[in-house]
Amino acid sequence: MTTERATSRQEGRKAGIKAYTSIAVVVVLAVAAWWFEPDWLYGWLKVLHIVAVISWMVGLFYLPRLFVYHADAEATGEPAATFVVMEQRLVKVIMNPAMMVSWVVGLWLAWSGFAFFGVWLWIKIAAVIGLTVFHVFLSRSARKFAAGRNSMTARQWRMANEIPTVLMILAVIMVIIKPFA
Template identity: 80%
Template sequence: MMSEKATSASEGGKARVKAYGSIAAVVLLAVLAWWYDPSWLYGWLKVLHVVAVISWMVGLFYLPRLFVYHADAEAGGEPAATFVVMEQRLLKVIMAPAMMVSWVVGLWLAWSGFGLLGLWLWIKIAGVVGLTVFHVFLSRAARKFALGRNTMSARQWRMANEIPTVLMIVVIIMVIIKPFA
C-alpha cells in the first residue's frame, strides 16, 4: 500500500495559490473582454469551448475505464490505491475545470450567437445536462472507490462507459446538423 503522499502540504498550498491566481486572471480578462467586446472574442471563445469539451469528454471516457480496472483490483492493495490517486486527479485537475469552462463558455456562446433559440439548441443543452449528471455519478463513484465501497462490477463499468458516447453523438448531431432549426 502507498505510505507516502504524492505531494506535500506545502506543494499543495503553492498549487492552490497558483490556481486561485490563474482563476482571478481569467475572470479579470473575461470581464474586460465582455466589456470591450472585441470582434475576435466570439471566435476565440469557440476555440476555448471546443478545447474544454474535448478535455471533459476525454475524462468522461477514461474515468469509467479506470473504474473497470479498479473494480478488478484487490481492495486495499497497491494497485487500488494507485487507481484512487489517478481517479481523483483526473476528476479534480481535468474533468471538473473542463466541465465548468464548457458550461460557462457554451452558455455565453449560445446566448450571444443564437439567443437561446431553436429546438436543436435545447436538445443539445439537454444532452450536456445528461453528460453533467453522468459526471456527478462518476464523482460519487470515485468517492465510493476511495472508501472501498464500490458496488458495480467491471462489466457494469464497461457498459456505463457507453453512456457518454451516446450523449456525445446527440450533442454533435444537434451542433452540426441542427435539425429542428
C-alpha cells in the same frame, strides 16, 4: 513495510493550484474581453468552449475506464490506492474545471449567438445536462471507490463507459447538422 507514492500530496496540490490558476487567468481574460466587446471575442470564446469540452469529454471517457481496472484490483492492494489518487485528481483537476468552463462559456455562446432559440439548441443542452448528470455520478462513484464501497463490476463500468459517447454524438449532431433549425 513502507510504500512510496509515485507523486506526493504536495505535488498533487501544486498541480491543482496550477490548473485552477490557469483557469482563473482565462476567465479573467474572458471577462475583460467581454467588457470591451472586441470583434474577435465570439470566435475566441468558441475556441475556449471547444477546448474545455474536449478536456471534459476526455475525463468522462477515462474515469469509467479507470473504474474498470479499479473494480478488478484487490481492494487493499497498492494498485487500488494508486487508482484512488488518479481518480480523485482526474475529477478535481481536469473534469470539474473543464465542466464549469464548458457550461459558462457554452451558455454565453448560446445566448449571444442564438438567444437560446432553436429546438436543436435545446436538444444539445439536454444532452449536456445528461453529461453533467453522468459527471456527478462518476464523481460520487470515485468517492465510493476511495471509501471501499464500489458496488459495480468491471463489466458494468465498461457498459457505463458508453453513456458519454451516445450523449456526445447527440450534442455534436445538434451543433453541426442542426436538424430542427
